[in-house]
Amino acid sequence: KARVPVSIEVVPFETYMCEAPSTTVVTNRAEMLGYYEQMYTMRRMELGADALYKSKHIRGFCHLYDGQEAVCVGMEAALTWKDSIITAYRDHCYQLSRGDTPATIFAELMGRATGCAKGKGGSMHMYMAKNNFFGGNGIVGAQQPLGAGLAFAHLYRGDGGVAFALYGDGAANQGQLFEGMNMAALWKLPIVFVCENNQYGMGTAKARSSANTDYYKRGVYIAGLKVDGMSVLAVRQAVAFAADRCRAGNGPFVLEMDTYRYHGHSMSDPGVTYRDREEVSGVRRARDPVEGLKNLLLKHNLATPEEIKALETRTRKEMDVAVEAAKKDPAPPLSELYKDVYCRQSPDMFIRGADLASSHGSVDWAPGS
Amino acid sequence: KARVPVSIEVVPFETYMCEAPSTTVVTNRAEMLGYYEQMYTMRRMELGADALYKSKHIRGFCHLYDGQEAVCVGMEAALTWKDSIITAYRDHCYQLSRGDTPATIFAELMGRATGCAKGKGGSMHMYMAKNNFFGGNGIVGAQQPLGAGLAFAHLYRGDGGVAFALYGDGAANQGQLFEGMNMAALWKLPIVFVCENNQYGMGTAKARSSANTDYYKRGVYIAGLKVDGMSVLAVRQAVAFAADRCRAGNGPFVLEMDTYRYHGHSMSDPGVTYRDREEVSGVRRARDPVEGLKNLLLKHNLATPEEIKALETRTRKEMDVAVEAAKKDPAPPLSELYKDVYCRQSPDMFIRGADLASSHGSVDWAPGS
Amino acid sequence: TTMTVRDALNSAIDDEMARDGDVFILGEEVAQYQGAYKITKGLWEKYGDKRVIDTPITEAGFAGIAIGAAFHKLRPICEFMTFNFSMQAIDHILNSAGKMYYMSGGQFKVPIVFRGPNGAAAGVAAQHSQCFAAWFGHCPGLKVVAPYSAEDARGLLKAAIRDDNPVVFLENEMLYGMEFPISADVLDKDFMLPIGKAKIEREGTDVTIVSYSRGVHKALEAAEELAAQGVSCEVINLRTIRPLDRGTIVKSIMKTNRVVTVEEGWPQSGIGAEIGAVVYESEAFDYLDAPLERVTGADVPMPYAENLETLALPQKSNIISAVQRVCYRK
Amino acid sequence: TTMTVRDALNSAIDDEMARDGDVFILGEEVAQYQGAYKITKGLWEKYGDKRVIDTPITEAGFAGIAIGAAFHKLRPICEFMTFNFSMQAIDHILNSAGKMYYMSGGQFKVPIVFRGPNGAAAGVAAQHSQCFAAWFGHCPGLKVVAPYSAEDARGLLKAAIRDDNPVVFLENEMLYGMEFPISADVLDKDFMLPIGKAKIEREGTDVTIVSYSRGVHKALEAAEELAAQGVSCEVINLRTIRPLDRGTIVKSIMKTNRVVTVEEGWPQSGIGAEIGAVVYESEAFDYLDAPLERVTGADVPMPYAENLETLALPQKSNIISAVQRVCYRK
Numbered sequence A, B: 001k002a003r004v005p006v007s008i009e010v011v012p013f014e015t016y017m018c019e020a021p022s023t024t025v026v027t028n029r030a031e032m033l034g035y036y037e038q039m040y041t042m043r044r045m046e047l048g049a050d051a052l053y054k055s056k057h058i059r060g061f062c063h064l065y066d067g068q069e070a071v072c073v074g075m076e077a078a079l080t081w082k083d084s085i086i087t088a089y090r091d092h093c094y095q096l097s098r099g100d101t102p103a104t105i106f107a108e109l110m111g112r113a114t115g116c117a118k119g120k121g122g123s124m125h126m127y128m129a130k131n132n133f134f135g136g137n138g139i140v141g142a143q144q145p146l147g148a149g150l151a152f153a154h155l156y157r158g159d160g161g162v163a164f165a166l167y168g169d170g171a172a173n174q175g176q177l178f179e180g181m182n183m184a185a186l187w188k189l190p191i192v193f194v195c196e197n198n199q200y201g202m203g204t205a206k207a208r209s210s211a212n213t214d215y216y217k218r219g220v221y222i223a224g225l226k227v228d229g230m231s232v233l234a235v236r237q238a239v240a241f242a243a244d245r246c247r248a249g250n251g252p253f254v255l256e257m258d259t260y261r262y263h264g265h266s267m268s269d270p271g272v273t274y275r276d277r278e279e280v281s282g283v284r285r286a287r288d289p290v291e292g293l294k295n296l297l298l299k300h301n302l303a304t305p306e307e308i309k310a311l312e313t314r315t316r317k318e319m320d321v322a323v324e325a326a327k328k329d330p331a332p333p334l335s336e337l338y339k340d341v342y343c344r345q346s347p348d349m350f351i352r353g354a355d356l357a358s359s360h361g362s363v364d365w366a367p368g369s
Numbered sequence C, D: 001t002t003m004t005v006r007d008a009l010n011s012a013i014d015d016e017m018a019r020d021g022d023v024f025i026l027g028e029e030v031a032q033y034q035g036a037y038k039i040t041k042g043l044w045e046k047y048g049d050k051r052v053i054d055t056p057i058t059e060a061g062f063a064g065i066a067i068g069a070a071f072h073k074l075r076p077i078c079e080f081m082t083f084n085f086s087m088q089a090i091d092h093i094l095n096s097a098g099k100m101y102y103m104s105g106g107q108f109k110v111p112i113v114f115r116g117p118n119g120a121a122a123g124v125a126a127q128h129s130q131c132f133a134a135w136f137g138h139c140p141g142l143k144v145v146a147p148y149s150a151e152d153a154r155g156l157l158k159a160a161i162r163d164d165n166p167v168v169f170l171e172n173e174m175l176y177g178m179e180f181p182i183s184a185d186v187l188d189k190d191f192m193l194p195i196g197k198a199k200i201e202r203e204g205t206d207v208t209i210v211s212y213s214r215g216v217h218k219a220l221e222a223a224e225e226l227a228a229q230g231v232s233c234e235v236i237n238l239r240t241i242r243p244l245d246r247g248t249i250v251k252s253i254m255k256t257n258r259v260v261t262v263e264e265g266w267p268q269s270g271i272g273a274e275i276g277a278v279v280y281e282s283e284a285f286d287y288l289d290a291p292l293e294r295v296t297g298a299d300v301p302m303p304y305a306e307n308l309e310t311l312a313l314p315q316k317s318n319i320i321s322a323v324q325r326v327c328y329r330k
């Protein structure tokens, strides 16, 4: 029963210089339940981070992804971990979808030694090297050419991998995207530029930052699709389509994911000065990706309300357990301060501390040395 | 006779998101002779610089403009000095068209105190502040947003001025152009982005550097024209058209000037490894802007061969005089080293020299101070 | 009365915009959002779209536009949401603004202020914590200012906006909310502090502590504690990083015979290093009773975890122990 | 036998590309044009389009691409036509490459070399003459190398390419054509010099001159002339700017008791300033018989005119007079 094919219609794609993928997506109960579990987990994880931030367990910048879960999960559904992903600071859920655990993610958020970057990265700097997730980047736009570089490596090695670089509607205006697209097209790099258009870059509505808000046409000489980013199936379909084109050697592709962020830009932004609460609750009612998927599950009889409830209860519990576990984890040892500055750093390398006496390693002018 | 209108046909413009300007240009003998004199002067001036470089009177980088004269002269013919111009390092002829003299330009090239930047700028850094020529810039692409900033000032003041930012086919790939165009469109800045497409950026043919070689379409959401950049009249027509649109409050515009550089990229580039001599001589034969203009003068009976000869002889002589004058000019006084670091710099400001003892100004810890 | 650094900056911009119609401000979220750190609060309402301008997230582009406008004699204030992002525009800051007056033989002034929070905040990790004081201070043609108090912030920002040179104005997020006593004259519409002059924040006789920005705060705290231990510290607030006020530094060291520098940036070729060089190059060297000590940010990218972050930044304790060493109390 | 620095660099790249298929080079005009300064001569013919790659003039973009490729374990050599243009990409060099290993908790190595000519050439004026040694040297996570001789160039570039960290490799256009004697082992396919170790180019007893890159050449010339005056100079070629070889510097100064630093970059927070700080922080301070003197580029943007340019750069005469002062011969 879990594998019986089910066909589900998604809303049509808007196309630029290419045919549209089919709007009929073939899936099954196992897949759909899997997507739901992932998306629900993400939603709960971000709400957990929200609570931890408010209780001052998380500091600094913290950018939450709730509202956009379908993009991350739909993308992963169409890829393997041989493909590469790089995104910006709104990265917790990508870390999860690339194989990390909520506990490790919470630990990183709270600056624990057990975090995915040993507590040294924090919210914006999560990575899963072994599964080709390249982070987490705090500099708007940087991941665009970096992603093209990942694609360069796939092409150089001929390993069939495709790279996905995710960026926002605000970041779409960065010159390095334009530069990266040019080289990607000239060199036919297997890269998909994915604009997660959540309608705002911080407090700036897209029309105020972008003379051209058709982000899927931004490649100009690169084909693209505009996708319902609130539908995990539409995203999956589009990503599979784009990845296939890249793998076939056609060079870059552009995807615009039409989505929405519920939270403010970061935890310090209440998120209500530049949009009204009505707008946010309207999206929640009409287009919520998690609710939407739940409705599909029910409508297509892929799960019963009880099954879903059970899954949700279990997930919530797991999240509580993860938070509590991470809270108990130790802070990094102070010796970590001086580690990882360089790769293959000799253990007694001299590294200056805040004052000379608190420095690390040996001062090599010591008499007789 | 000098002012009798003459109609001359130019080759059609290629258009992007706009109507084409008329291909019939109305001019007269006085104008046409003026253009010829300017273009011929520029040609001779650049050949003079070539000779001075080879005789080691000019050092460092020296980028010559011969082949592209129609762009500079045609543009100036459609503007007044209330409009602003900024270009890159290939700037000698813009300096001339904005009211400077060959003698001052040669002096700058030879690093003389009488040069347009007191000998401190050199070939790449010529400026004519009083006539709104903003240089001269050695960093590929920098002039693109700087030019938009000039336009910003025109709009801010409401003075009716339009800014022109010139850049090459290589520079057209810079991300800051994309960033600048976005803001220019959002803010409706009166800026014309002018791509002088001379087919190569250094040794790189345009198709190797640019996924999209239709530089006049590069604005995407900004209208543009492709112009025969070897015809001073076509350039004049297109620039007038673009400037009018900007002055009318329509925001930015893009012009692509189809042109050619005869010299190598700079004096250190023989310019023959990435293109064959045939190509260069072919352009000279078929499209030379100076010869082309001379032929028009003759064909339309606007000047006799004798008049032209006389003009040429006079210009050549003036150029020789200018070179000789500049050669005799003094090098800047050594005290110039420490001047102009800051505006309104106090004369005894301490500025460190190559060693402490050779510093300028007073050390203010002197006892009793 | 007292004033926060945030209000000092806000009122300085407001004053100067009221005074001179050529002054305008642009940057990310400076208008409708009132500034990511609310430095521009209320200005958009007051001066409108023309003079308070939200930009796309394109630092190279908008810094270039701002500089171009300054070539044309407008007086832009270019806000970087933080100075970390100024790296995307740093070519323009140096090559288009900093060198322009010189390489044009004095033809073009570039009256622009680049401002925003610089250096470490709290919990923002490696990419958002860099101090650019040493970098910009390295470069002739720029003036570089780093205020500490509300008085500094107001007086120096007003001076920077009126200055005809490009000024890099390095603020500090951790100081924005800090409240400082100010005297009435600071509120004057024409109150300005001279760029290029340091301030002796606290007089003392045993050791000179030279710092800037948030380091001054920590230095003053350390001085307070050291006073209780019988060590009298003279605390110099540099205020300006370039041109450096050699005179004030040198004279103080000639009096105290000892010097400790405090900065949050990285040590190598930092501000402390330059102060050390000034000492070698002046008579102060002959007056030194102990070698200079630097207190700096640790020589590592900024870690996120709070315990590591604390260790990566100079603390009062580091300053105290450095002072004790130069005073041979340890 | 002798070798030019150009050939040393070219052969180093060639060797390493032959040795490791993951090494590739990209940059403006590096392939078909053979390099603006011909450092990559012959490599495109030999290794083809796949591994010798001409880029558009988009430094931010291609540096980002190169770093991304390094995240994926390729080993890019990223040429900047000159380091002046690295400012357009400097955010990537620091934030994407330099900090990555640390902020990922050691997950991502970034084995990349950024190379190209740095600092002043001849007659190229303000925007094309900047020395970035102090800037890059300021930043933990980067290694910064600045070769002087052909041996340096070859041995250090090969080491840089094999290094798993991001290395900023600062060449000097004026040295490219310079011919140096080399020994046979330098030609070995596995010849490498250790990054982080300085070299004593000339032994001496009266004064230590510390320099790097082209400054070493001038220092050696000055030492020669000073020898005739009876002053014995020890000349240290730093080779690496970060991590700085404190040991070699300190030990030499403890022997000579005097030190002069020579750099072509600007003085404030430069390399000489840091060496001065190292002295304060070491036992060498107690051995100093005179204050350190810095010889540096003048604190101005680079002027074009030849006479001013000469004055703006350290000359042999500046070094000689600084040495004479620290030796109290003046």
Ligand SMILES: Cc1ncc(C[n+]2csc(CCOP(=O)(O)OP(=O)(O)O)c2C)c(N)n1
Binding pocket: A090, A138, A139, A140, A141, A167, A168, A169, A170, A171, A172, A198, A200, A201, A202, A261, A265, C028, C057, C059, C081, C085, C088
């Ligand atoms: C170069 C740079 N400039 C500015 C910032 C500050 N900043 C962080 S996120 C952000 C908004 C980005 O919006 P968008 O690209 O739409 O992504 P979203 O946050 O909506 O996911 C800004 C301005 C930064 N991190 N980097």
Ligand SMILES: Cc1ncc(C[n+]2csc(CCOP(=O)(O)OP(=O)(O)O)c2C)c(N)n1
Binding pocket: B090, B138, B139, B140, B141, B167, B168, B169, B170, B171, B172, B198, B200, B201, B202, B261, B265, D028, D057, D059, D081, D085, D088
């Ligand atoms: C940012 C930057 N990168 C590289 C260079 C070196 N460079 C100078 S001119 C040039 C070629 C520019 O070509 P194009 O824009 O077509 O202008 P053209 O020289 O043909 O007029 C290059 C690569 C530079 N000056 N600035």
Ligand SMILES: [Mg+2]
Binding pocket: A168, A169, A170, A196, A197, A198, A199, A200, A201, A202
């Ligand atoms: Mg967004």
Ligand SMILES: [Mg+2]
Binding pocket: B168, B169, B170, B196, B197, B198, B199, B200, B201, B202
């Ligand atoms: Mg060109």
